[in-house]
Amino acid sequence: MGGEATLVETTDEEREGMRTVRLRVPARAEYVALARLALSGLADILTLPDELLADLKLALTEAVSNSVRHAYAGGAGFVSIAYELTGDALAVEVVDDGKGFDPERPPPLEGEELTEGGLGISIIRTIADEFELHSRPGVRGSRLRFVKRLRQPV
């Protein structure tokens, strides 16, 4: 644990025409930029518009930052990020093996309560076309997944 090695792996899931790029980084703030860089690289390959890339980067940053800041309570750990290209969408999955939490406790999207607690999860939900968050307090791990539809086939 706590090692600085990173692993980047590209796989071709031919059956579903899905392409997935995986990145696993130490749960440290300085690696959030690496996750963003991978997204920029993919956006180049896909020729995504700047505005879409900016939205994706914001959502990704919030998701990875949560795993970095909240999952391991100052201890060492890793965050895994999968970038999945399917048809006309990009799905991003951010997984940690941290302490887990109650996803119902972060503020829901409906207005007033936004002042309570943080904004990260609400931002991701606003940007994403689909959103899933799986975690339970007292059970290790968290898996956040969001899907953004692209206005073009990829």
Ligand SMILES: Nc1ncnc2c1ncn2[C@@H]1O[C@H](COP(=O)(O)OP(=O)(O)OP(=O)(O)O)[C@@H](O)[C@H]1O
């Ligand atoms: N991966 C995670 N592991 C453990 N707890 C998490 C994780 N992600 C989120 N949380 C919990 O959910 C809360 C809400 O997250 P959210 O990103 O919405 O706000 P924040 O991180 O507190 O603040 P902000 O994102 O605005 O800086 C966090 O404060 C934290 O308690």
Ligand SMILES: [Mg+2]
């Ligand atoms: Mg946050």
